[in-house]
Amino acid sequence: MAHEVVSRVEEIAGRLAAVADETERLGRLADESVKLIREAGVMRLLQPTDFGGYAAHPRDFAEAVMAVAKACGSTGWVCGVGGVHPWEMALCDRRLQQEVWGSDSNTWIASPYMPSGVATPTDGGYILKGRWQFSSGTDHCDWIFLGALVGDAEGRPAQPMKAMHVVLPRSDYTIVEDSWDVIGLRGTGSKDVIVDGAFIPAYRTIDSEEVAAGEIAAERAGRTETVYRLPFWSMFPLGITSAVVGICEGALAAHLDYQRDRVMAAGTKVKDDPYTLFAISEAASEIQASRLQLLDGISRLYDLADSGKPITFEDRAVVRRNQIRCAWRAVSAVDEIFARSGGNAVRRGNPLQRFWRDAHVGLQHAIHIPGTTYHATAQVQMGLEPQGALRMMI
Structure with missing residues (x-):
């Protein structure tokens, strides 16, 4: 069953999409988007219950971010980044939590x-x-x-x-x-x-090392809920990659809507063109694979923490490797369908081009750089111990 926040996001998706162009024009979230996200409770999913939050399973958080990003990439991105901050705030001194949320649990x-x-x-x-x-x-x-x-x-x-x-x-x-x-x-x-x-x-x-380790910061803060025992470099990337995958889902939806009645230059209807339809199905499968692998990774770490088992560096590295691959796989799939969308796809009035641009900019984030993480993961699976910079952001 979908978390109630995810269900609320799905209900407001059309309204978020309707102001996506305004959000882009303003260079910040439109007031309507902020209002809708606050009312839906997206930013409180990882917030502790004693300060008005849900302390939800991180899978539910990822699902909510993807649902927002499918409607509006920028709004989904802000939810993915900002939505992790209440999780870390729960690990901070209680005096600080009171200052931030004491008078308003909707503080961002x-x-x-x-x-x-x-x-x-x-x-x-x-x-x-x-x-x-x-x-x-x-x-x-x-x-x-x-x-x-x-x-x-x-x-x-x-x-x-x-x-x-x-x-x-x-x-x-x-x-x-x-x-x-x-x-x-x-x-x-x-x-x-x-x-x-x-x-x-x-x-x-x-201390950033305590937060990165996960359980240490939770114990110091007196947090017993499973979600707060997860490592920072598993949680923070989750929000960002969820936004990218959601953006790619939005691109696919816009592409399908646009192609349904499109006639190509040769006079062939797209719905009758086997080559384009093949590309659509392949891209759809790749994007869905990205979603499922991303959710599977954080769920595996959550299950380890919930059972009281340690989360090893190898566990973290494998999840980070897969999370990076999810982003690259999904954006590559969008490239395949965008390349088959014709010249009118680049017009500002076509939402497909906005999703395409948003997806590529999302891929530029540091947590999506594959090199050192792939290197470290291969080493640790060989029984070696990655050192120095190879351990960064894992």
Whole structure:
């Protein structure tokens, strides 16, 4: 049975699709999209129940993100990225959770996690400076997670380097307008943010290695629900790849709708052309395979955590390898059908071209880079132990 939030998203899909062009034109989510997503509860799926959330199975979260992205790629992307932040917030100090959600359980949190700033220790906390790119949905958020390197007395990254995630209220950072001029996922409003000397109390920080390990952070936070014992590098990529797969599902739906009555230049109706129909079926199968493999991977990790078994590096690596492959497989399938859609598919009024652009920009995210993850996964399955950079983002 579909989670109630997934069912709600399916009910509002037509309304999300109707404002997708407005979202792209604005360079941020349209107000109607934000309203619909808030009412559906998508951003609260991974939020703890004691702060108005569902603490849902991550499979349900992925299904909801895909359903949103199928209607509007940018809105799905914001849900995929922003929807993971409540999961991490559940692992933070309870004082911080109260600050963020105490008066409004619908408060949204932005990111990014790239350690593009330096947090210099001071009495009671840190002084943070830096500039970060790609803060998806940031216009609609009141708090933000940022990656930072711990600094030395001179404000330079200390050695050996140590990374952490810090949390700031909207008043402590500046959103750089006009810093998101892109060819796809335009409506995500993934703008730059700047922090210039904000004080971060120590309780508004969390060790990124503990979050990456999963169970350690959950135990420290007193969270017993299975979902909070999963590793960060299994959960965060899930949201992003779910958005890409959902976008590809949207592209397939738009392609089918467009091709149904189309007549090609030679006068042949597409519905009677065996070559195009073959490509459609093959692409549809590839996209569905991506969906199923993505859901299977996170479900396997959840089952391990739920049974009290350890999640090994190999478990994580295999799921990450497959998750990356899901994104590439689905986008490649969209390329096959887009190439058979004719010249009118590139017109702005045809939603297919927007899905095609959004899918390719989604593939550009760092978590979809296959090289080191594929390398590490092959090594670990040979009985070797990947070292250094090969372990990043796994």
